Structures are given as C-alpha cells and as structure tokens.
Amino acid sequence: MSAVSRVAIVGSGVAGTAAAILLAEGGVEVDVFEQKPDLTALGSGITLQGNALRVFDRLGVWEQVKAAGYSFDQTGLRAPGPDAPFIAQIPDARTGGPEYPAVAGMYRPDLARILADRATELGARIHYGTTVTSFTQDADGVDVTLTDGSSGRYDLLIGADGLHSSIRAQMGIETEPERTGMGIWRAFVPRPKDVTQTDLYYGGPVYIAGYCPTSEEMMYAYLVEPAQDRHLLSPEEGVQVMKELSQAYGGPWNEIRESLDDASRVNYTWFTKHVVPDAWNRGRVVIIGEAAHSCPPTIAQGAAQAGEDALVLSELLLSHDAVDQALWDEFHARRVPRATEVVEASVQLGQWQIDHVRDADVPGLMRRIAMLVSQPA
Ligand SMILES: Cc1cc2nc3c(=O)[nH]c(=O)nc-3n(C[C@H](O)[C@H](O)[C@H](O)COP(=O)(O)OP(=O)(O)OC[C@H]3O[C@@H](n4cnc5c(N)ncnc54)[C@H](O)[C@@H]3O)c2cc1C
Numbered sequence: 001m002s003a004v005s006r007v008a009i010v011g012s013g014v015a016g017t018a019a020a021i022l023l024a025e026g027g028v029e030v031d032v033f034e035q036k037p038d039l040t041a042l043g044s045g046i047t048l049q050g051n052a053l054r055v056f057d058r059l060g061v062w063e064q065v066k067a068a069g070y071s072f073d074q075t076g077l078r079a080p081g082p083d084a085p086f087i088a089q090i091p092d093a094r095t096g097g098p099e100y101p102a103v104a105g106m107y108r109p110d111l112a113r114i115l116a117d118r119a120t121e122l123g124a125r126i127h128y129g130t131t132v133t134s135f136t137q138d139a140d141g142v143d144v145t146l147t148d149g150s151s152g153r154y155d156l157l158i159g160a161d162g163l164h165s166s167i168r169a170q171m172g173i174e175t176e177p178e179r180t181g182m183g184i185w186r187a188f189v190p191r192p193k194d195v196t197q198t199d200l201y202y203g204g205p206v207y208i209a210g211y212c213p214t215s216e217e218m219m220y221a222y223l224v225e226p227a228q229d230r231h232l233l234s235p236e237e238g239v240q241v242m243k244e245l246s247q248a249y250g251g252p253w254n255e256i257r258e259s260l261d262d263a264s265r266v267n268y269t270w271f272t273k274h275v276v277p278d279a280w281n282r283g284r285v286v287i288i289g290e291a292a293h294s295c296p297p298t299i300a301q302g303a304a305q306a307g308e309d310a311l312v313l314s315e316l317l318l319s320h321d322a323v324d325q326a327l328w329d330e331f332h333a334r335r336v337p338r339a340t341e342v343v344e345a346s347v348q349l350g351q352w353q354i355d356h357v358r359d360a361d362v363p364g365l366m367r368r369i370a371m372l373v374s375q376p377a
Contacts, residue, residue, distance in 0.1 A: 002026060002317060002321075003320040004323065005028060006030075007031075007157075008144055010032075010161045010166075011159070011291070013160060013162055013290070014111070015288045015306035015310050016032055016289070017119050018306070018307045021060070022310060022315070023124075023314050024123045024124040025122050026314065026317075030123070031154075032124055032125065033127050034126060034130070035129070036128060038128050039109065040112065041109060043188070045105055045212055045219065046300075047103060047198065047212045048065075049299075049301060050096030051301075051308070053101070054095075054097060055304065060118055061114050061118050065111065069104040069105055069107075069110070070213040070215050070219075072101060072213070074090060074091050074092055074197055077202065079203060080201055080203045080248045080250075082250040084201065093371075093374065103197075103198065105213045105220075107214045130148055131146070132146060133146065135157055137283050142154050156317070157284065159285065160287070162289065163294055164177070165290075167287055168276070172282065173282075175274055175277070177272035178272060178273055180273050180347055180351070181350070182353075182354065184268070185222060185245070186222045187260055188219075189260065189264050191216070191219040192219075195213050195219050198211065198212045199252070206223045207224045207226075208222075208223070209222075211256065243260055246260075271350060272294045273346075274294050275293040278332070281331075286313065289310070292309065292339070293339045295347060296346050298346045298350050299349065299366070301369070313335075334377060338372065342369060345369045348365060
C-alpha cells in the first residue's frame, strides 16, 4: 500500500522526471506538466557527480547515461599563460561508490531525452506545453486547473518547476533565489583531443576558466566572472566576449577559442543561492529540486541533489500508508540539512574567490562534502 495513487508533477527537469520514473515504477499514476512545447533539442553540458550517477542507476538509466556521456576520475588545475601548465591533477572522489566513475560530463538534451523516455516507458504521461495555473487542496487531495482549461484531482502535487518555481510562489513560500555575485559564460563546442577531463584554470581575468568533455565529439567550456549585466548582448557579441576573456588561457583553450562561433550556443547566467527553510511542503503540495534550493555549480551538485530529493520523496510515498506529518518529518530530516550543507559549501567556494582569500581550506571543504554526499541520501 502506498500513500498516493495519482500524482501531478510540474516540470520535467531532473527532479520531475526522476520522481515520475520512481512513482510510475511503483504503480502510481503520474501526470507531468511541462511548460516547454517539447523536449529542448539544443542546450549545453552538465557535470554529473558520482552520487548523481548512483541515482540514475536507481532510475534504470545509468547504462544509457554512461554510453551518451564522457566519464573521468580526476580534475586538472592549470595556470593561465600560453602553455597552461598543470599545477596539479586531483583525483575526484567516487561519491556514488566504486562502481561508478567520479564524474560524467553530459549533453543536457541527451540527459533530458533519456529521463523522459524512461518515465514514458514506465507509463508516466508527460504533457508538454501545459502547466498548472492554480490549485486548491483539502485533507484528501489537490484539485489542479491546467492552462488548457481542463482540471484534475490528485493525491499529491509536486512542484519540480525549477529556480523560479510558480508552484513555490502559489504555495505562499517567499524564499527566492538571490545572486551570489558571479556570472558564467558557457559554450558548447567540439572536443579537442586533449580534453579528457575537467581542467580548471585559476588566475587571469576571470575567476575560473574551465571545461568538461560531454562525449567523444563534444564538450562545454566556461568562464566565471563577476556578475554583470550581459543580458542585452547579441549572440555574436557574446562570442566576442568569450574570445577576449579566454585570450589569457592556453592549452586546449587555444582550440576552443578557435571553434567559438555563433553556433556554439554561447550563454550567460548569474549564479544563485537559496534554500527554502524548514518545510518544503504545504499540505499535499511539495517542492523539490531547484524549486526548493539552488547553488552555484562550484561543486556541481545541483542535478545530484535534485535527483536525491526525488528519490527520497518517492521512496517515502511508496513505503508509507498516508501523506501525513510523519512522512513529511522524515522527508525534511533526510533532505533539508543535506541540501543546505551542499548549498552553503558551494556558495562558500565562490565567496572565497570573490573575496580573494588565498589560504582558504578548499581541499578540506571539498573532502567534507564528498564524504557527506557519498552516503546514500
Ligand atoms: C550556469 C549553471 C550551470 C550548472 N551546472 C551544473 C552542473 O554542471 N552540474 C549539476 O549537477 N548542476 C548544475 N547546475 C544546476 C542544475 O542545472 C540544476 O540543479 C538542476 O537542473 C535542477 O533540476 P530541476 O529539475 O530541479 O530544475 P530544472 O532543470 O530547471 O527543470 C525545471 C523544469 O520545469 C519547467 N518549468 C518551469 N516552470 C514551469 C511551470 N510553471 N510549469 C511547467 N513547467 C515549468 C522547466 O521548463 C524545466 O523543464 C547548473 C546551474 C546553472 C545555473
């Protein structure tokens, strides 16, 4: 007996599709409402840590993720300058366990397709171009009204609708993402042969110049700078800024810079931080993933934490008899402290750079988070 038999999920990112997969697999009827008209065909890359890969295995998609992505076990630290000498090669912790690599780079649309296909295969219905405009709830269920004018009644409504969650706002939760002071340029480009892992360049005109391979053919490159208003720049101007800022970096960046063009899907975003304190639910409505917490990708834990939220929530919904306070207490005890620690550590890493702290204990912080997330959620 599970606590729910019909669930509505808003948003088809990692959090929403992971919850859809696990609930559908457990025999729950699942409707996912996604505002985008279809699976986005274009996008950039994502760096997935071992504990995210462990979640993907539980979802039944690890083999596909492994085949589509690019796995590696160490991160290089390089200096600016024409030759970009290596300062260190740092082994990455295998936070998912020894059976998974430490890290896999992945093309975001490939990951989205794999997760959506798995959810559909298990019987979840994904309704693209549709969202929940309003909801009301009573002790036994949630009535939702959709953009197409139809309505439905569910045992639970999950808001997995990302950073600017409309479900979070409709629940009356006032926590909003705040800027951390950093902004990131990203581009999706062909992989030079010598890019076989993430390398991070510290020093020079930006806080970090880095890259991550996502397949044999492709990779994404990024430049993290003080947050500024770059949003009005045209794609061509964005390419130009990336080319100029990356001039200080050699090694593979020479080839990356050459391949930057309008087709590189150059994109600029500010880093944010937030954690909804205490309760992520109001009655039978709950938020997970970036709707509940966001952090700069300094430890690349966003997708892992989103997946873990879905995993723990689904496990509790399938093992409890009722959606009651005992279920929510267990959910919050397992998720809020862990997600909060990851957010705070990710923000701290960025803040040390903003403040130019030279003797920060970066290895100590990374070790502490690796030990935390190595434990199953
Ligand atoms: C610049 C940058 C780089 C990052 N790099 C990494 C990284 O390398 N590794 C990592 O693990 N994490 C990274 N992250 C974080 C990671 O992207 C997120 O933590 C993760 O995608 C969260 O997944 P989610 O499912 O909660 O939200 P999302 O992926 O944002 O999915 C939300 C979904 O909801 C949909 N939606 C939104 N509003 C509505 C609505 N009203 N109705 C219906 N649907 C709606 C959206 O279209 C979207 O499909 C990065 C974040 C940023 C900003």
